[in-house]
Amino acid sequence: MSSNIRIEKTCEYCHNSFRAQKVTTRYCSELCNKRGYKKRIRDEKLNKAIEEENTKRPFNPVVKEKEFLSIKEVCMLIGASRWTVYRMIDNGLVKAAKIGRKTIIERNEINNLFL
Numbered sequence: 001m002s003s004n005i006r007i008e009k010t011c012e013y014c015h016n017s018f019r020a021q022k023v024t025t026r027y028c029s030e031l032c033n034k035r036g037y038k039k040r041i042r043d044e045k046l047n048k049a050i051e052e053e054n055t056k057r058p059f060n061p062v063v064k065e066k067e068f069l070s071i072k073e074v075c076m077l078i079g080a081s082r083w084t085v086y087r088m089i090d091n092g093l094v095k096a097a098k099i100g101r102k103t104i105i106e107r108n109e110i111n112n113l114f115l
């Protein structure tokens with residue numbers, strides 16, 4: 001193995017170009033190596049947390065686009081129980097309409113909660 005090889009590389013942490021002695025070198029310095037490693041661990045943890053959160057609460061993205069929501073969909077949307085949603089209707093916090101046996105809530109009613 002010759003150590004005279006120099007490969008033009010870009011540091012994965014500070015994005016400066018540097019000359020590496022090995023193809024596998026990813027950082028320009030010891031410091032960037034440490035920081036890059038820490039960052040990678042942090043990113044991995046974050047991604048894992050997001051992934052876990054998503055699998056815990058399977059959310060139908062269609063709900064976001066709908067103009068009228070069922071009680072169940074409102075529960076999913078705001079992460080509240082049925083009971084809470086019914087209480088919000090009783091308190092007049094959100095207006096609901098009855099269509100046959102179904103209670104529907106306009107999406108705007110939910111958005112207005114945050115005004």
Ligand SMILES: [Zn+2]
Nearest residue numbers: 011014028032
């Ligand atoms: Zn660097």
